[in-house]
Amino acid sequence: GDSVTQMEGPVTLSEEAFLTINCTYTATGYPSLFWYVQYPGEGLQLLLKATKADDKGSNKGFEATYRKETTSFHLEKGSVQVSDSAVYFCALSTGGKLIFGQGTELSVKP
Amino acid sequence: EAGVAQSPRYKIIEKRQSVAFWCNPISGHATLYWYQQILGQGPKLLIQFQNNGVVDDSQLPKDRFSAERLKGVDSTLKIQPAKLEDSAVYLCANREWREDEQFFGPGTRLTVL
Numbered sequence: 630g631d632s633v634t635q636m637e638g639p640v641t642l643s644e645e646a647f648l649t650i651n652c653t654y655t656a657t658g659y660p661s662l663f664w665y666v667q668y669p670g671e672g673l674q675l676l677l678k679a680t681k682a683d684d685k686g687s688n689k690g691f692e693a694t695y696r697k698e699t700t701s702f703h704l705e706k707g708s709v710q711v712s713d714s715a716v717y718f719c720a721l722s723t724g725g726k727l728i729f730g731q732g733t734e735l736s737v738k739p
Numbered sequence: 740e741a742g743v744a745q746s747p748r749y750k751i752i753e754k755r756q757s758v759a760f761w762c763n764p765i766s767g768h769a770t771l772y773w774y775q776q777i778l779g780q781g782p783k784l785l786i787q788f789q790n791n792g793v794v795d796d797s798q799l800p801k802d803r804f805s806a807e808r809l810k811g812v813d814s815t816l817k818i819q820p821a822k823l824e825d826s827a828v829y830l831c832a833n834r835e836w837r838e839d840e841q842f843f844g845p846g847t848r849l850t851v852l
Contacts, residue, residue, distance in 0.1 A: 661839045673843040718781050722839050729781030
């Protein structure tokens with residue numbers, strides 16, 4: 630069945646460092662791909678999305694490109710801030726349902 | 740626009756007791772989901788409604804879990820009887836018909852002792 634695999638955390642970075650969180654997926658058909666973020670004590674929020682191959686989603690300095698050839702949707706940010714500390718979930722949408730990865734915890738130190 | 744509301748936010752019960760969670764979706768969002776998020780894992784779909792009809796409940800443990808959506812608006816999820824492994828955050832999400840994005844509520848954190 631369809632599935633999403635993320636790199637394991639926790640990931641600890643210093644402020645202003647470059648961030649990459651890897652995400653690969655397995656799916657039949659052509660899913661939409663998402664990154665959701667969960668800040669401490671808060672609910673899931675959509676960070677960005679891409680609906681077809683080669684689309685790039687971007688928001689708040691974060692970017693991810695839908696790569697059909699490598700079945701990947703890696704999340705990147707050029708310079709992280711302490712306020713980016715959160716858990717990040719990669720997900721795909723198939724038939725209106727979301728399938729999530731296990732989440733990657735990011736901790737940014739000043 | 741008001742977001743997805745859920746209550747209660749926290750619940751602690753003993754095993755074999757019953758518990759119910761409530762979700763009030765965003766107005767006009769026809770599709771409603773319940774997810775279970777166990778600590779350290781991503782959310783997993785339990786049930787999907789379209790208006791007040793069930794679209795997918797294949798992952799719902801029907802011997803103990805039940806859900807309904809009254810008049811295509813509010814929804815309740817019930818566990819009876821609860822087991823220790825039901826300790827998790829239960830998330831309600833909605834989306835508009837024909838849109839991809841799902842909007843999540845704050846969740847209900849259930850602890851079963």
